[in-house]
Amino acid sequence: EVQLVESGGGLVQPGGSLRLSCSASGFTFSSYSMHWVRQAPGKGLEYVSGISSDGGGTTYADSVKGRFTISRDNSKSTLYLQMSSLRAEDTAVYYCVNSMVGAPFDYWGQGTLVTVSS
Amino acid sequence: EIVLTQSPGTLSLSPGERATLSCRASQSVSSSSLAWYQQKPGQAPRLLIYGASSRASGIPDRFSGSGSGTDFTLTISRLEPEDFAVYYCHQYGRSPRTFGQGTKVEIK
Numbered sequence: 001e002v003q004l005v006e007s008g009g010g011l012v013q014p015g016g017s018l019r020l021s022c023s024a025s026g027f028t029f030s031s032y033s034m035h036w037v038r039q040a041p042g043k044g045l046e047y048v049s050g051i052s053s054d055g056g057g058t059t060y061a062d063s064v065k066g067r068f069t070i071s072r073d074n075s076k077s078t079l080y081l082q083m084s085s086l087r088a089e090d091t092a093v094y095y096c097v098n099s100m101v102g103a104p105f106d107y108w109g110q111g112t113l114v115t116v117s118s
Numbered sequence: 119e120i121v122l123t124q125s126p127g128t129l130s131l132s133p134g135e136r137a138t139l140s141c142r143a144s145q146s147v148s149s150s151s152l153a154w155y156q157q158k159p160g161q162a163p164r165l166l167i168y169g170a171s172s173r174a175s176g177i178p179d180r181f182s183g184s185g186s187g188t189d190f191t192l193t194i195s196r197l198e199p200e201d202f203a204v205y206y207c208h209q210y211g212r213s214p215r216t217f218g219q220g221t222k223v224e225i226k
Contacts, residue, residue, distance in 0.1 A: 045163065045208075045220070062119070095162060099210070103210065104208065109162070
């Protein structure tokens with residue numbers, strides 16, 4: 001059974017930093033691209049960032065470019081999102097998602113809530 | 119990036135009725151790399167349609183997708199009570215991937 005389990009969310013002050021993790025199991029992690037998608041309370045889905053299967057290629061939404069860094073450790077089957085210079089508008093549930101190259105999102109985690117507030 | 123615009127924002131229909139949801143892209147979506155997701159409150163999205171018209175595993179045949187280029191449609195032929203939810207289109211053909219803003223299908 002495929003499982004994607006996010007962790008690391010919580011309350012952080014504006015300007016602060018947070019690192020999210022996503023632990024993957026039930027599939028060959030190193031063969032899949034991985035992504036972060038977020039959803040602000042009561043709002044729609046927003047693509048945040050993606051990373052290729054070997055970690056050599058990354059993509060970011062303009063809204064997070066320069067502030068967020070995606071990475072992965074294939075030996076640990078874990079995806080990360082380092083978030084810095086956080087703003088109130090970064091408040092959202094962050095989902096970890098996998099996909100094959102050129103394919104739609106396959107499995108989603110349950111999400112982890114990040115709240116940016118003073 | 120490719121901007122996806124969904125219409126209408128909200129669709130008020132009764133069970134048994136037909137639902138037609140639209141998704142328009144700001145640029146042509148390559149290789150019909152367009153998917154549709156359903157999301158219910160408190161749940162992660164579920165893949166319904168990929169490649170513009172292929173149903174994902176386990177999706178009932180009352181759900182169908184069509185379109186190409188910049189105009190895509192999700193049709194639910196006869197609404198069941200469990201179909202009332204929010205639907206998102208998503209393009210995965212060009213980086214960065216993007217989503218539409220969603221269409222809420224609510225009970226009339």
